[in-house]
Amino acid sequence: MNITQILFFLLSAMAIFSAIMVLVSRNPVHSVLWLIAVFFAISGHYILLNAQFLAIVNLIVYAGAIMVLFLFVIMLMNLNKDTEPKKNIWMKLAGVVSGGCFLMVLISLVRQAADMQGKAAQTGVGDIGLIKNLGKALFSDFVVPFEISSVLFLSAMVGAVVIGKKA
Amino acid sequence: MTILAFDWALLIEKLVLIAIIVFGSLGIALYTTFAERKVAAILQDRPGPNRAGPFGLLQPFADGLKLIMKEEIIPNTSNKVLFILGPAMAMTAALMTCAVIPWSSHVELFDRKIELQIADINIGILYVFGVVSMGVYGIMIGGWASNNKFSLMAALRGASQAISYELAMGLALIAVLMLSGSLSLKTIVGEQMAQGNLWNIAYQPLGFLIFFVCALAECNRTPFDLPEAENELNFGYHQEYSSMKLGFYLFAEYVNMIMSSAIMACLYFGGYDVPFLDESTLAPNIAALIGVGALLVKIVIFIFIFMWIRWTIPRFRYDQLMNLGWKTMIPLALANMLITGAVILWRAGG
Numbered sequence: 242m243n244i245t246q247i248l249f250f251l252l253s254a255m256a257i258f259s260a261i262m263v264l265v266s267r268n269p270v271h272s273v274l275w276l277i278a279v280f281f282a283i284s285g286h287y288i289l290l291n292a293q294f295l296a297i298v299n300l301i302v303y304a305g306a307i308m309v310l311f312l313f314v315i316m317l318m319n320l321n322k323d324t325e326p327k328k329n330i331w332m333k334l335a336g337v338v339s340g341g342c343f344l345m346v347l348i349s350l351v352r353q354a355a356d357m358q359g360k361a362a363q364t365g366v367g368d369i370g371l372i373k374n375l376g377k378a379l380f381s382d383f384v385v386p387f388e389i390s391s392v393l394f395l396s397a398m399v400g401a402v403v404i405g406k407k408a
Numbered sequence: 409m410t411i412l413a414f415d416w417a418l419l420i421e422k423l424v425l426i427a428i429i430v431f432g433s434l435g436i437a438l439y440t441t442f443a444e445r446k447v448a449a450i451l452q453d454r455p456g457p458n459r460a461g462p463f464g465l466l467q468p469f470a471d472g473l474k475l476i477m478k479e480e481i482i483p484n485t486s487n488k489v490l491f492i493l494g495p496a497m498a499m500t501a502a503l504m505t506c507a508v509i510p511w512s513s514h515v516e517l518f519d520r521k522i523e524l525q526i527a528d529i530n531i532g533i534l535y536v537f538g539v540v541s542m543g544v545y546g547i548m549i550g551g552w553a554s555n556n557k558f559s560l561m562a563a564l565r566g567a568s569q570a571i572s573y574e575l576a577m578g579l580a581l582i583a584v585l586m587l588s589g590s591l592s593l594k595t596i597v598g599e600q601m602a603q604g605n606l607w608n609i610a611y612q613p614l615g616f617l618i619f620f621v622c623a624l625a626e627c628n629r630t631p632f633d634l635p636e637a638e639n640e641l642n643f644g645y646h647q648e649y650s651s652m653k654l655g656f657y658l659f660a661e662y663v664n665m666i667m668s669s670a671i672m673a674c675l676y677f678g679g680y681d682v683p684f685l686d687e688s689t690l691a692p693n694i695a696a697l698i699g700v701g702a703l704l705v706k707i708v709i710f711i712f713i714f715m716w717i718r719w720t721i722p723r724f725r726y727d728q729l730m731n732l733g734w735k736t737m738i739p740l741a742l743a744n745m746l747i748t749g750a751v752i753l754w755r756a757g758g
Contacts, residue, residue: 270552274490277545282551297534305541306574309548309567316560372531372591 249289256282267314272306281306292370417520428504429506434634437662438468440711444662447715449628462739475655483648486555495649496551502542502663507602508532509670512680512699516692524696525594532593533581536671537574540626544570546660547635551645556573566635566728570626574734577622579741582617582677583748584608593671597679601687614744616676618737623668625733627661630718669710670703677706 258287259278266272280303287296379387442457445467451457458462482491512524529535544567551563585591587608588599601608609616625632636644646657673679680699681687687695724732 245466270490274549293529293531294534297531300538301534301541305538305544306571309541309544309571312548312552313564313567316548316564 245289252282252285272310273315277308287370290370291368294372294375295370329399410634421522422526429526430503432504433506433663433666436666437659440662440665441471442468443453444715447712448719467573473528474654478651480651483555486648487553490549490553494553495653495728497549498543498546498660499656501539501546502660502667504539505536505667508535508593509674510597510679511703512696513698528592531591533591536579547645554648556648558642559645559647562635563709564623566628566645568747569632569634571728573622573625576618576733576737576741578736583612583615584747586752587611593674597674597681601681607676607677608675609676612676614740618741618744619672621737623672626663627668627716631721631723633723634729665711665714666707668709670710672710673703673706679703
């Protein structure tokens with residue numbers, strides 16, 4: 242075991258533990274805080290793959306901006322046990338079964354995908370995650386989808402303004 | 409064991425550097441609190457703290473001792489873990505910024521070339537932004553865990569203000585990045601030190617102004633200190649805190665001030681560059697010492713300007729603050745970015 246492997250297992254354990262805690266926590270604010278921990282662990286994985294830019298953008302955008310807004314909403318809604326709807330046992334069971342089926346499909350998909358066969362993650366050597374290569378790829382090979390997605394963001398912003406004006 | 413095949417000298421070197429920089433920043437922050445009181449006193453024509461030690465120089469230690477000796481109160485209804493996590497996160501986020509600041513060039517000691525920067529990562533300035541966005545959690549968690557309406561209101565104000573002004577700050581920064589073509593703070597400083605290049609302030613006066621105003625807002629300094637507006641919110645998000653936890657919140661603000669001053673010095677004022685001096689003609693160790701001195705002088709000047717503004721200007725109303733952020737700062741920063749890009753393209757083409 243070298244340091245990269247140790248870090249990989251440490252980060253994976255942290256990610257899975259935090260993800261479970263997101264689901265298990267009774268308090269929604271605690272759930273959000275554990276979700277932020279998951280983002281941190283995933284950013285750590287990006288760094289192991291030598292994708293520092295993706296790692297830090299993941300932190301700024303998801304852990305920084307989006308989760309703060311999430312936290313806003315949850316703090317202001319003041320959720321507690323009384324307001325949360327009680328689901329009966331059959332609903333819970335159905336949820337577990339369908340979730341398990343979905344997990345099985347995902348796992349078999351990942352295991353059998355042709356792109357994944359016989360490939361291992363390149364730790365510390367890949368360079369597509371560096372800002373220079375990523376920028377070149379986005380603005381040359383993928384320039385049309387990139388620009389179209391920016392139109393999507395613009396329409397989302399306009400939508401937010403329209404809803405804000407109505408209230 | 410392959411785990412132990414490690415550059416131990418490098419590890420020790422970095423640990424010593426981290427210790428020096430962290431404790432150095434804390435020491436400077438300690439005396440910044442003293443400077444704040446003295447500057448306030450001078451601007452208001454009164455003597456200021458002058459009893460503890462010569463010229464009151466021991467005042468920060470007296471203040472620190474007072475904070476530690478105070479009774480520690482954790483409200484009964486609050487969430488204990490998060491209540492303690494709040495100030496801890498605020499302080500950690502404030503101190504983590506110092507990892508990417510290039511304090512000077514390198515020194516040569518015991519046949520080793522030691523860079524006076526903890527980590528020269530290729531996304532240096534983005535790392536700073538990531539850490540700053542973590543600092544928001546310190547405020548939000550603390551405000552929420554206090555279980556007090558005023559604290560929660562102040563925390564919401566602080567967080568939305570920080571998010572709003574981060575946008576304009578990022579846009580102003582893009583113009584600098586287009587000039588230097590790198591995200592590494594060391595490279596940005598190196599560009600400005602190169603022969604024939606001016607400091608970035610000469611190319612980006614408007615960008616600097618936007619960045620400076622946003623830095624004021626990010627540090628929750630007057631005129632943007634809405635989160636701790638005493639007359640509406642009693643004391644702000646740290647109202648329920650006492651003892652050293654309160655001290656951590658107040659202290660984190662001063663550490664943030666030092667770090668944002670250092671970032672501004674690096675981005676716009678040549679970092680550890682001394683004007684009209686060719687550092688390459690000096691011995692490396694002397695050049696490094698002069699560099700540290702130059703950066704510290706720039707930081708002190710910025711901190712003084714921060715204080716000068718605090719004791720001169722009244723605070724904004726909340727809607728004015730949001731109007732300024734979204735309707736003035738962001739369009740200005742966008743225009744600045746577009747003009748900079750156009751000029752760079754024009755010069756590259758011609």
